[in-house]
Amino acid sequence: MSTDATGDYDERVTEEITVTVNGEEVTAEVEPRLKLSDFLRNECGLNGVRVGCEHGVCGACTVEQDGRTVKSCLSYAVQADGAEIETVEGLTDEAESEDGSLHPIQEAFHETHALQCGFCTSGFVMATKELLEENPDPTREEIEEGLADNICRCTGYQNIYEAVERAAEEMRE
Amino acid sequence: MSSSQPSETDDVDVEPETETESFTGTGLPRVEDRRILTGKAEYIHDVTPENCLHMALVRSMHAHADVVSIDTSAAEDHPDCELVLTAADVKAEYGPMPVGIPEVETDDGVATLEEWSLADEKVRFVGEPVAVVVASDRYAAEDVADLVDVEYDPRDAVADGMEAREDEVLVHDDVGTNVVDGERLEFGDLDDAFEEADHVVSGEYSWGRISGVPLETAGVVAQYDDETDSFDIDCNIQLHTLVDEMIHEPLGYDADDVRVNVPADVGGSYGTKIGIHRYCCLAAMASKELERPVKFNEDRLENLQGGDMHSSDREYEMRLAVDDDGTMRGLDVWFVDDFGAFPRYPVNQVLKPLSVLTNSYEIDHVGYEYELVLTNKTSQTAYRGFGVDPHIYALEMIVDEAAREIGIDPTEFRRRNLITPDQLPYTLPSKNIYDSGDYPATLDRIEEIIADERDGGLLDPEVVAERREEGKYRGVQPSVIIEPGVSGSDWTDRQRTENDELEERSRDEVDELPEHLRATVREDGTVQAYLATDSSGQGHQTLVSQLLADELGVLPSDIEVDYLDSVDAPTEYGSAASRMAVMLSGATVGLAERVGEAAERVAADHWDVSTDDVAYQDGAVDRIGGDESLSLAELAAVDAERDVEDRELTGVSYNYDHPATEHEEFDEAFTRKFPVYPTAAFGANAPIVEVDSRTGEVDILKFYTVRDCGTMLNPMIVEGQAHGGIAQGVGAALLEEFGYEDDGQPQAITLFDYLLPSIENVPEIEMEHTETPSPYTETGAKGVGEGGMIDAPASIATSINAALEPIGADEPADRIPVAPDHLLEKVREAEDESEDDA
């Protein structure tokens, strides 16, 4: 938003973008300053994208963009024009359409009690997905490295290790 | 009372294990998880009603300044601006927010302390809200906020608790002093103890300003209803049935006209969110003005710098009187707690340590003195441990120091002074009572674990020597630490009562704040239960469905658990102070009994027999001596035919009284000013630390812990609580701090500066449990929510002391967090000294 010299205000400038979100194409008019995280939450209704810091530290807003995880609070929606985005909601839809159950990573988090308040959980699930796609059988050190960009304030991480190991085992089978 | 064997609780079993098909005591996976994992859980940030407007705050960038003028005209000219509010608007229509210490005695009478939701003539901390703006969305609201022109006249600030005591800069001019509260309590014969003891050891310890910092920030959606002149306030405040007065009082409305509702899912709180009422008030005022819903989401910068959410910030001076044989004779505690600009609700944070005054040690003569000072920092709120964590830390530090000075092995010194099982229940000098447990056995067990590590493990002498060659020092120092559980009653109010008034007080005048639970049997035979508290990740819905299923003899899946808002729920305490395992389980047992009795009355009525001729069991009422039986579904159908007011199976409720109320032993503490926490969970930690003497960095190689919280209702949840608490303890001990410049500018306003422990910082935790049931509680459970945060910082600190013992460093962990630069200085000092000696 800017004012000109006389104090009148410009119309809010918008741009049209087209993004494939969880397999569906979404076209929207957005302000250039709209964060990708806010676009996904407010325009696409995907509240599973959580916002914990808006400065790239906590990882709650982690989504997959063109096959790589990104912190969606650190980029703008216009930068995702033409991209494919997957959020935690997409993960379940995939699994549910097959057999009505949770994705193995979600299931493992549930079974091992790897979530308490759950505010970090979407981010951890997405980070785990990338980790296991790259490394189907990670060691504890590799898990640590893979999840180092996500903060959980509740669980002390112990059960998150277990969840990742259990999911890895499940997904290898 | 017998202590059971250590139990392995790693297995998560969905099926009940015992023949009686009990779900209680098993790690039943949580009912909360699915909605969270699929992204469908609705946290407060996700609540955006139609037609909703968005609020942003203009905040002070000065730590201390006079507000000369506020020009809102440019903001109001902005096309997206809906409303601007300043203190003048607030003061014209509303009242101030309640403060923890409303009146301060001064040299010339009594001065009142007032806190307004927007700063008026002066600002007292960086981030203090000065104006509200409301616009169509948050982006626009921030644009508008930038256009509010506030002219300040900066003053000198005071940002250090010890300095604030000098009163050179006054945070509240009218009050005339920054020391707004203080008291000295003495138990036993302190002077004699210190005079007669062979040694008096003293030390100074500092606990840096830290807090819970949940991943979800504060949020509120307020909606004013013109027709009924009332408010609906959705928010993530903690203890909404207790602290709702912090919202309706400033608004000037009755409790019934301000409906405070907390979503089922809150993204963590750990005590901190009890202090978010300012936002609730402001959003409510804006909503009333605009007659539209108004939403506010605090952002992280606001949260860290001026979110009213920091916690304990203390300087301690400790003295311990000890005899040559290692007997602890007396303890004298003095500390200053820097509360920031306003003394809010957590003023009891300075007194809660009385509930574990001497930790696990028998010390009969104790002094306890505190000063509560105000500075130009954001105000304090509660945080897991509620002030006990710094006390335990300072106490374990002076114990370490005393062991060193008198030349006893620090573990042996501790062991000699431990309260023994035959002394339990044990009444502390400060009148709280430890219920049950075997502290020496717990110390023995953790010592065994350490002995194993000394034999070919992390602490093997050869390994330790090798690491030393590289400048890396390993060590560990355990102690047994108590977690006081289950606050209740009204000591919050009593704390502010004059002593002579308290003398007069009888036991009947104590307000006990029971735990309320309610249930309705639905026509399909399932049970809808309602909690009168809020949750923020503790799994209360799971716990209640698990326990209620057992008590009613049905399946957890037959029970659904929901939440009551502040109007529908009675005023009660709620989730804090390690209460819920005990209070909810007690309430569940009582509620199930009530439901069973109600079902029996419906059945007896239906068959036209006496209630003596029927019996509730496993989801049905049977007719004794006959073969008739009515299931809960059938009974609900029968009940539904009655008049609404006669229905037995709708809104069945039960209030579980605070467990200490039934035990006269607690009466003395109850009627006086002392905190009553009738369960004493306990544990011993062995964090094996490695200190790099060249960088000052501390690596925790492994964290062993042996814990006992009485009967474990859901071991999976219990362990999760311990893991989380320990991780927060690691953060407190090594990483986290809200530092301030001398001029009151906060140094930690992003998560790049306030360092939350990541998966790389939290060591592997290996946990064992014993189960010594509490004799005072319905299910034998003890409070369990805060333990790790209470015991881990002290254990890490003493272990760092132990690691650097070989180089003769002087109490290296004498300040929390133990930052690398501080340790480096300690190492250098020790090196200089040894050079001088040489």
Ligand code: FES
């Ligand atoms: S919200 Fe994006 S990293 Fe924290």
Ligand code: FES
């Ligand atoms: S579960 Fe609460 S932050 Fe991870």
